[in-house]
Amino acid sequence: MNKQSPECCGGGETKEQQLLAWIQAHREEKGLALPALQKAQELYGYLPVEAQRIVARALDKPLTEIYGIATFYSQFSLVPKGRNCISVCLGTACYVKGGGRIYELLQQKLGIAGGGCTEDGRFSLDACRCLGCCGMAPVIMINDDVYGNLTGDELDAILSKYE
Amino acid sequence: MYRSYVMVCSGQTCGNTLSDRIAEEFEVQIKLAGLRQEVQVLRGGCLGICGSGPNVAVFPEGTLYSHVKLEDVAELVAEHLLKGKKVNRLLYDENEATNTVRSLSETAFYKKQMRVALRNCGVINPRSIEEYIARDGYAALEKALTRMTPDEVVETVLASGLRGRGGAGFPTGLKWKFASGNRGNVQKYVCCNADEGDPGAFMDRSVLEGDPHTVIEAMAVAAYAIGADTGYVYVRAEYPVAVKHLTLAIEQAKSAGLLGKNIFGTDFSFNLHIKLGAGAFVCGEETALMTSIEGKRGEPHPRPPFPAVKGLFESPTILNNVETLANICPIILNGAEWFSAMGSEKSKGTKVFALGGKIKNTGLVEVPMGTTLREIVEEIGGGIPNGKAFKAAQTGGPSGGCIPASLIDIPIDYDNLLSIGTMMGSGGLIVMDEDTCMVDIAKFFLEFTVEESCGKCTPCRVGTKRLLELLNKITDGRGTMEDLDRIEELAAFIKSNSLCGLGQTAPNPVLSTLRYFRDEYVEHIVHRHCPAGVCRELLQYTIDPVKCHGCTACARACPAHAIVGSPKNPHTIDTAKCIKCGGCIEKCRFDAISRH
Amino acid sequence: MKSEKTKIKSLGDLQRVRTRTLPQLDPAEGGHPRVVVGLATCGIAAGAQGVYDALQTELQQQKMQDVLLLPTGCIGICQFEPVVEVFIPGQPKTTYVRVTPEKAVRIVDQHLKGGNPVAEFTIGARQ
Numbered sequence: 001m002n003k004q005s006p007e008c009c010g011g012g013e014t015k016e017q018q019l020l021a022w023i024q025a026h027r028e029e030k031g032l033a034l035p036a037l038q039k040a041q042e043l044y045g046y047l048p049v050e051a052q053r054i055v056a057r058a059l060d061k062p063l064t065e066i067y068g069i070a071t072f073y074s075q076f077s078l079v080p081k082g083r084n085c086i087s088v089c090l091g092t093a094c095y096v097k098g099g100g101r102i103y104e105l106l107q108q109k110l111g112i113a114g115g116g117c118t119e120d121g122r123f124s125l126d127a128c129r130c131l132g133c134c135g136m137a138p139v140i141m142i143n144d145d146v147y148g149n150l151t152g153d154e155l156d157a158i159l160s161k162y163e
Numbered sequence: 164m165y166r167s168y169v170m171v172c173s174g175q176t177c178g179n180t181l182s183d184r185i186a187e188e189f190e191v192q193i194k195l196a197g198l199r200q201e202v203q204v205l206r207g208g209c210l211g212i213c214g215s216g217p218n219v220a221v222f223p224e225g226t227l228y229s230h231v232k233l234e235d236v237a238e239l240v241a242e243h244l245l246k247g248k249k250v251n252r253l254l255y256d257e258n259e260a261t262n263t264v265r266s267l268s269e270t271a272f273y274k275k276q277m278r279v280a281l282r283n284c285g286v287i288n289p290r291s292i293e294e295y296i297a298r299d300g301y302a303a304l305e306k307a308l309t310r311m312t313p314d315e316v317v318e319t320v321l322a323s324g325l326r327g328r329g330g331a332g333f334p335t336g337l338k339w340k341f342a343s344g345n346r347g348n349v350q351k352y353v354c355c356n357a358d359e360g361d362p363g364a365f366m367d368r369s370v371l372e373g374d375p376h377t378v379i380e381a382m383a384v385a386a387y388a389i390g391a392d393t394g395y396v397y398v399r400a401e402y403p404v405a406v407k408h409l410t411l412a413i414e415q416a417k418s419a420g421l422l423g424k425n426i427f428g429t430d431f432s433f434n435l436h437i438k439l440g441a442g443a444f445v446c447g448e449e450t451a452l453m454t455s456i457e458g459k460r461g462e463p464h465p466r467p468p469f470p471a472v473k474g475l476f477e478s479p480t481i482l483n484n485v486e487t488l489a490n491i492c493p494i495i496l497n498g499a500e501w502f503s504a505m506g507s508e509k510s511k512g513t514k515v516f517a518l519g520g521k522i523k524n525t526g527l528v529e530v531p532m533g534t535t536l537r538e539i540v541e542e543i544g545g546g547i548p549n550g551k552a553f554k555a556a557q558t559g560g561p562s563g564g565c566i567p568a569s570l571i572d573i574p575i576d577y578d579n580l581l582s583i584g585t586m587m588g589s590g591g592l593i594v595m596d597e598d599t600c601m602v603d604i605a606k607f608f609l610e611f612t613v614e615e616s617c618g619k620c621t622p623c624r625v626g627t628k629r630l631l632e633l634l635n636k637i638t639d640g641r642g643t644m645e646d647l648d649r650i651e652e653l654a655a656f657i658k659s660n661s662l663c664g665l666g667q668t669a670p671n672p673v674l675s676t677l678r679y680f681r682d683e684y685v686e687h688i689v690h691r692h693c694p695a696g697v698c699r700e701l702l703q704y705t706i707d708p709v710k711c712h713g714c715t716a717c718a719r720a721c722p723a724h725a726i727v728g729s730p731k732n733p734h735t736i737d738t739a740k741c742i743k744c745g746g747c748i749e750k751c752r753f754d755a756i757s758r759h
Numbered sequence: 760m761k762s763e764k765t766k767i768k769s770l771g772d773l774q775r776v777r778t779r780t781l782p783q784l785d786p787a788e789g790g791h792p793r794v795v796v797g798l799a800t801c802g803i804a805a806g807a808q809g810v811y812d813a814l815q816t817e818l819q820q821q822k823m824q825d826v827l828l829l830p831t832g833c834i835g836i837c838q839f840e841p842v843v844e845v846f847i848p849g850q851p852k853t854t855y856v857r858v859t860p861e862k863a864v865r866i867v868d869q870h871l872k873g874g875n876p877v878a879e880f881t882i883g884a885r886q
Binding site for chain 2: 029030031032033034035037038065068069072073074075076090091092093095096097101104108128129130131132133134135136137144152
Binding site: 266267268269270272273281283284285286287288289290291293294296297298299301302305309365368369370372373374402404405419420421427428519523524525526527528 | 780
């Protein structure tokens with residue numbers, strides 16, 4: 001789950017080269033299209049059409065099929081994301097305990113709607129499905145950090161940790 | 164079905180020889196007392212109060228005896244099992260350690276639990292294969308490979324009565340049996356469903372994070388049973404810690420020779436791969452999950468053919484969920500009878516519930532099947548906080564329904580839950596109090612299914628959307644009584660015509676709330692009033708001028724600037740501006756703001 | 760503890776690992792105190808990593824190398840996270856709840872070093 005995977009000797013490699021190298025290294029595995037798109041999103045931060053085209057060519061599949069996969073799964077984004085991705089859990093437990101209100105507060109604080117990205121590219125905000133931390137509801141996740149038992153008052157302090 | 168179970172702790176600390184002799188003595192005394200048909204003696208499962216061993220627990224009442232000696236057994240049988248009187252002098256004293264220092268194992272939260280699937284969670288270091296082995300890890304695989312035929316493994320799982328813990332409760336052994344034909348001649352796969360998508364359930368994450376080797380070992384056992392050599396764990400990408408621990412555990416197992424070629428010196432070989440999900444709830448459905456492992460859009464397809472015949476990459480495949488697999492190794496080690504002695508008549512063993520929502524003790528609890536909802540909510544869960552009343556518990560996530568307060572004494576097992584219109588699901592148990600609006604909850608789950616419907620079949624794609632629109636009409640104050648009939652009609656249509664489990668169960672939360680809380684729907688429609696004070700369009704916020712101190716806290720908190728008033732004078736809410744967010748209520752220290 | 764090279768080929772091999780590892784799992788046999796921190800997602804969300812780090816630093820500073828500090832999975836009591844459990848040979852297990860880095864230091868000093876459990880941090884004090 002490394003954000004920057006320490007691919008060896010990849011100092012000067014372009015994202016395209018890194019992606020192709022990864023696909024090459026995993027050639028033998030079955031069902032590679034989905035993992036390849038996951039790798040592409042990790043490298044690019046989202047799935048621009050160029051990245052989808054690279055995957056399609058490397059796997060010898062039509063772009064429509066790759067696009068079909070990219071749009072099926074909620075993990076993938078076709079538009080750029082902020083440097084820090086905030087996911088507000090709206091699973092049952094969080095919902096019952098006020099997750100919706102935390103989501104609204106964040107929209108107000110960041111001045112964006114759900115699914116949007118701040119103009120400076122600092123944050124993007126999404127609602128997400130259960131993070132499995134129901135005992136600490138309501139929770140949010142920023143990048144890979146989970147914050148629980150939120151009341152709303154601590155949001156400013158949490159946001160200030162991310163640049 | 165036995166009336167009582169005597170569980171003799173044979174955890175590491177209780178001293179195996181002594182506890183074994185105590186268990187044998189129980190068997191002798193029970194036979195002498197003529198209770199052999201009524202009482203079953205169980206060995207195993209650390210009761211978690213190792214400081215006071217040897218420990219003996221009597222279920223279903225959950226009485227715990229500590230420091231039990233061989234000569235105490237006759238008395239326990241005569242008094243407790245025969246006459247139903249507890250033997251006070253042997254009762255476990257909660258405060259024996261000191262007056263205040265207590266461990267988790269001694270709390271009410273823990274005492275009624277019986278940990279089989281979670282036996283290692285929170286006990287071992289999940290990053291150490293040695294600690295897993297020290298708790299009998301890989302001994303089940305060794306036993307299966309060297310001392311059991313594949314058919315015996317299948318028969319043992321079948322005889323144990325284990326049913327799938329992921330949702331519908333299909334017998335696991337039967338699934339294995341269907342896939343077990345033609346061993347050695349065809350490529351087969353074993354898959355683990357770790358795409359825990361039900362909101363409110365997190366036991367699979369906990370097992371993967373806290374005891375990853377148990378999943379690996381059980382998958383190897385399953386592979387041996389059906390004759391597969393390759394396995395896939397399909398795990399949610401939203402669970403980074405689980406993925407990390409599982410990856411590490413697979414590496415450790417490989418380097419120890421417990422995965423790979425010729426395991427335990429036999430000709431059985433097994434390789435295991437991880438596949439990351441990409442956020443699609445429908446991929447929890449078995450055919451969709453396999454399509455997703457194949458790297459495609461995770462859409463389901465009709466059954467038959469069933470995966471046992473034609474599954475992953477067109478090969479016979481079995482798919483088991485994480486918690487199901489976590490039960491496999493203890494079953495192989497302790498035998499089918501040990502497992503089938505726990506639980507209710509048709510639902511054997513234990514079930515892990517993720518207890519959440521409006522309840523004092525939130526967390527993971529593992530109890531024998533057949534435990535009542537009351538025991539879970541009141542005793543283990545510690546009841547509802549803030550003196551509120553229990554209203555309902557939701558099980559089965561978006562596929563399930565609600566258990567109303569009137570049915571709180573129902574023993575929870577697969578069949579009982581189905582009979583009252585909900586289902587076990589993966590074990591999320593969300594408790595709701597009087598402040599929860601049942602129409603809103605139905606809407607919440609339907610919004611979820613609308614969002615997650617994959618769109619392949621029309622009843623699910625369009626039907627759930629129309630159903631949600633009807634519910635929105637009701638919560639917005641535009642509903643009519645005829646809408647209730649239309650809801651029921653549409654729900655029945657979606658259930659019977661959808662392609663996969665997602666659509667077939669999507670109307671359940673609506674039907675179940677309508678069944679038990681019809682009054683609440685009617686109240687929304689006829690009086691345009693939400694009794695729980697949740698449905699925003701039907702609410703009115705007012706400030707009681709007598710209670711208001713004019714502290715201005717609410718006015719400052721109001722995002723819509725809808726509250727006016729000068730300091731130290733009662734404030735008022737401009738209902739035209741009010742967005743009904745409820746922020747003011749949370750800020751008011753004088754209980755002056757009310758919501759109807 | 761690292762034994763990457765050991766191949767496990769038989770019941771005997773399993774038993775050897777078991778015999779070697781049991782003392783670390785069960786302080787009554789090993790004579791070493793064992794401290795586990797719940798480092799599953801819920802625990803981490805509640806700040807358990809900071810607690811783990813604080814325990815590690817304090818144990819190092821107090822030169823208490825004989826204490827085994829280990830991560831563990833979900834103990835099951837979400838609302839009490841972060842949870843730390845202390846096992847000392849000859850004593851009942853102690854469960855500390857809602858532990859902070861500051862509390863962690865006191866647990867090391869008062870309980871592990873001084874032998875007196877910090878009653879007010881235990882689960883009993885919270886019930």
